[in-house]
Amino acid sequence: MTDRFNNKVVVVTGGTSGIGLATAKAFAAEGASVFITGRRKDALEAAMKSIGGRVTGVQGDMANLADIDRLYDAVQKKHQQIDVIFANAGGGEFAPLGAITEEHYQRTFDTNVKGVLFTVQKALPLLRDGASIVLNASTTSVSGTPAFSVYSATKAAVRNFARNWILDLKDRHIRVNAVSPGVTETHGLNHLFGGGEQAEGTKTQLAALIPAGRVGQPEEIAKAVLFLASDDASFVNGIELFVDGGLVQI
Incomplete structure (x- = not known):
C-alpha cells in the first residue's frame, strides 16, 4: 500500500456501501482524511467503523442541497481545503x-x-487548485439496457459533465474524470436484480457476456478511482474510464 493520499482531504458521497465504501476504505488506507455521506445513520456508523483511520460521516441525501451544505460545513470545521471529490x-x-x-x-x-x-x-x-474530481458514471452511458432508459440517461449526463467541467475549471487546473463501472458485485445490484437466486442467476447470465468471464468487485472500481484521483493520472483529464471486464468494448 502506498501513501499517495497522505494528508489529503477526500470526499466520497454515498460512501456507506458498495463502490463508495470500497473507495473510501482505499483512500483511508493510503493516508487520506476521508469524509463520507449516507442517508441512513446506522449504515453511516457501520461504514465508519469499517473504514477506520481518519474518517468522518455526514448523514445526508445529496439530492438535497441543504444536506450538501452540511457536508461542506463539516469539512470546513476540520480542514481548509479539499483535494479529491468522488461524486x-x-x-x-x-x-x-x-x-x-x-x-x-x-x-x-x-x-x-x-x-x-x-x-x-x-x-x-x-477545492484547492490542482484538485481532482472523479464522477461515477456507468457503462449504461454508452450502451442500451432494457427498461433502464432513465438511469442510463442520467449517467450519460454525468459523463458529459466531465467533458464540460474540464473547460470551466481549466484555469484552476482541476481535473475531472468519469469512472464507468460495469456489472459489479454490490448490495445495490443484488437488490436491483430481485435478490436471492434471481439475482445470482442474472449475474451468471451477464458474466457469460463479459470477456473477463465474471462480474467486477467494488475494490476493483476503487483502484480505478484512486488512479484517476492521484498524481499518477496528472495528464488524464475528461476521460471515461470503463472498468467492466471489457463488456462495452465488444
Missing part, C-alpha cells in the same frame, strides 16, 4: 418505456444528476 452517490431502478412515472424520473435525475452537479459546484470554494 459517487446515485441509484436507479427498472422501468420500461410506457411505465415510466414522473416520480421515477424525478427521483432518478435528482439523485444522479442534480446531486452530482451540486456536490461539485458547492465544493468549488473549498
Whole structure:
C-alpha cells in the first residue's frame, strides 16, 4: 500500500456501501482524511467503523442541497481545503418505456444528476487548485439496457459533465474524470436484480457476456478511482474510464 493520499482531504458521497465504501476504505488506507455521506445513520456508523483511520460521516441525501451544505460545513470545521471529490452517490431502478412515472424520473435525475452537479459546484470554494474530481458514471452511458432508459440517461449526463467541467475549471487546473463501472458485485445490484437466486442467476447470465468471464468487485472500481484521483493520472483529464471486464468494448 502506498501513501499517495497522505494528508489529503477526500470526499466520497454515498460512501456507506458498495463502490463508495470500497473507495473510501482505499483512500483511508493510503493516508487520506476521508469524509463520507449516507442517508441512513446506522449504515453511516457501520461504514465508519469499517473504514477506520481518519474518517468522518455526514448523514445526508445529496439530492438535497441543504444536506450538501452540511457536508461542506463539516469539512470546513476540520480542514481548509479539499483535494479529491468522488461524486459517487446515485441509484436507479427498472422501468420500461410506457411505465415510466414522473416520480421515477424525478427521483432518478435528482439523485444522479442534480446531486452530482451540486456536490461539485458547492465544493468549488473549498477545492484547492490542482484538485481532482472523479464522477461515477456507468457503462449504461454508452450502451442500451432494457427498461433502464432513465438511469442510463442520467449517467450519460454525468459523463458529459466531465467533458464540460474540464473547460470551466481549466484555469484552476482541476481535473475531472468519469469512472464507468460495469456489472459489479454490490448490495445495490443484488437488490436491483430481485435478490436471492434471481439475482445470482442474472449475474451468471451477464458474466457469460463479459470477456473477463465474471462480474467486477467494488475494490476493483476503487483502484480505478484512486488512479484517476492521484498524481499518477496528472495528464488524464475528461476521460471515461470503463472498468467492466471489457463488456462495452465488444
